Amino acid sequence: MNEFNEYFKSAFTVDNIIFGFDEGDLKVLLINRGEEPYKGKWALPGYFVYPNEDLDTAAKRVLEELTGLQNVYLEQVRTFGAVSRHPFGRVITVAYFSLIKISHYNIQPSSIAKKAKWHSVSQVEDLAFDHKEILGACFNRLKWLVRSRPVGFELLPPKFTLTELQHLYEAILETELDKRNFRKKILSMNLLIDLDETQEGVAHRPARLYKFDKEKYEKFLAEGFSFELKESKKKEKKPRKKVRANLA
Amino acid sequence: MNEFNEYFKSAFTVDNIIFGFDEGDLKVLLINRGEEPYKGKWALPGYFVYPNEDLDTAAKRVLEELTGLQNVYLEQVRTFGAVSRHPFGRVITVAYFSLIKISHYNIQPSSIAKKAKWHSVSQVEDLAFDHKEILGACFNRLKWLVRSRPVGFELLPPKFTLTELQHLYEAILETELDKRNFRKKILSMNLLIDLDETQEGVAHRPARLYKFDKEKYEKFLAEGFSFELKESKKKEKKPRKKVRANLA
DNA sequence: TGGAATTAGTGTAAACTGTACACTAGCTTT
DNA sequence: AAAGCTAGTGTACAGTTTACACTAATTCCA
Secondary structure, three states: OOOOOOOOOOEEEEEEEEEEEEOOEEEEEEEEOOOOOOOOOEEOOEEEOOOOOOHHHHHHHHHHHHHOOOOOEEEEEEEEOOOOOOOOOOEEEEEEEEEOOHHHOOOOOOHHHHOEEEEEHHHOOOOOOOHHHHHHHHHHHHHHHHHHOOOHHHHOOOOEOHHHHHHHHHHHHOOOEOHHHHHHHHHHOOOEEEEEEEOOOOOOOOOEEEEEOHHHHHHHHHOOOOOOOOOOOOOOOOOOOOOOEOOO | OOOOOOOOOOEEEEEEEEEEEEOOEEEEEEEEOOOOOOOOOEEOOEEEOOOOOOHHHHHHHHHHHHHOOOOOEEEEEEEEOOOOOOOOOOEEEEEEEEEOOHHHOOOOOOHHHHOEEEEEHHHOOOOOOOHHHHHHHHHHHHHHHHHHOOOHHHHOOOOEOHHHHHHHHHHHHOOOEOHHHHHHHHHHOOOEEEEEEEOOOOOOOOOEEEEEOHHHHHHHHHOOOOOOOOOOOOOOOOOOOOOOEOOO
């Protein structure tokens, strides 16, 4: 297999876009570049893939070195490999994103982590390389994902209010949602556990706290449910005969 | 930038899964491997990415060498890079798929193309490497895609009947569809041009022929319409005030 | 040549889902 | 005790999806 290394000798990396949610805003962790090219610019966290390391493993390593976090939601998005995307040579990058609970994030002692800072996704401009495009692709995938599966919880603290959850969806989808319809829909998934607790220290009526029923969700997944946000656990109303599937 | 080539020196390839539609069945073009490893097994078409070649370009090259076709629908799906996916060394592969009109395909004179053969997607078993998994990922993406955008036409000849179109959707979605509902939905997209022609040489009532209105579709896309299959061109019924977006 | 065979083509009603919309409840602050 | 703030709740209408069965047009064959 000596043709290996003849055709492709360039650098191979992963970028791991780290999303968080804070102050009602979707955030992304960016690194201030300390070296050329693009010295001083903000860039997405990433690193080379080691020869004996799977891609997912490399992405997790990037995350952990930056945040100390493990067991985090991770999604591969797309691979960017335009010939001239790096001015110093050919670099091919597999883009991932991670969803973390920003409250669990502690700045790490590594030199790279010290250069990291949260930015509002909506205000990011002018990143190094083609990182703006990569961020856009990841953000779009996240938008799609949040409509398809209950991943929003990955970004919230374990206990949250429905209003917080709604603000999260609004931040990701970049739209306003109707409060009553949102609650109806979310509660109809039957994946929230009402903790029978309320907020404390707020200067108004305190809201109920909920947590995500991860066990139930994973049971559903294991049973092969596709689990769109659409699906509602209805109680066997009129079981009308269904012989054929239909579109959309 | 001498760190290049220190971390990652392995092979970098694209696979391009070529889908076609024939005899009411979704087909995939597979190559019979003439060499180790997996000699004699069926495999997905793919090749190394050249150093000065974009990923999409490499995928198009793979397609063209095999089929002679250009300007074909191409979609990047996912990158496969498990350490041990190739027994002879580290190989990272970006998986693409292409949708071609099988009637336009002519066997090419190259030696590789002579080893290519169409297989029913539903009957594929036991491919080389992790190609079964790659095929599965591409097929799933195609399923999603066909519900989101009118790409099915890429797989049909320029003139087709509604029944042919329905069979295509059924093959991709692996389900039966209701004839009347399917027609209603497809026609409500307003993207089919009724050619005022009918089939010839069939032993029953001939069906009307349609073609896909590509110009109209591209105009919509350019205007930023998301264009889900769901969208129907309704004629401004009761324009009820809408102040807020809602979920799903 | 007429009837059998085959596929094309068509509408409606009921169920379900999505959307718009406004008031009361409960807590804190002054 | 009133003002300020956010939580929490239901209903009606519009739109979409689904189930379902007969007539129409052509060829084939006896």
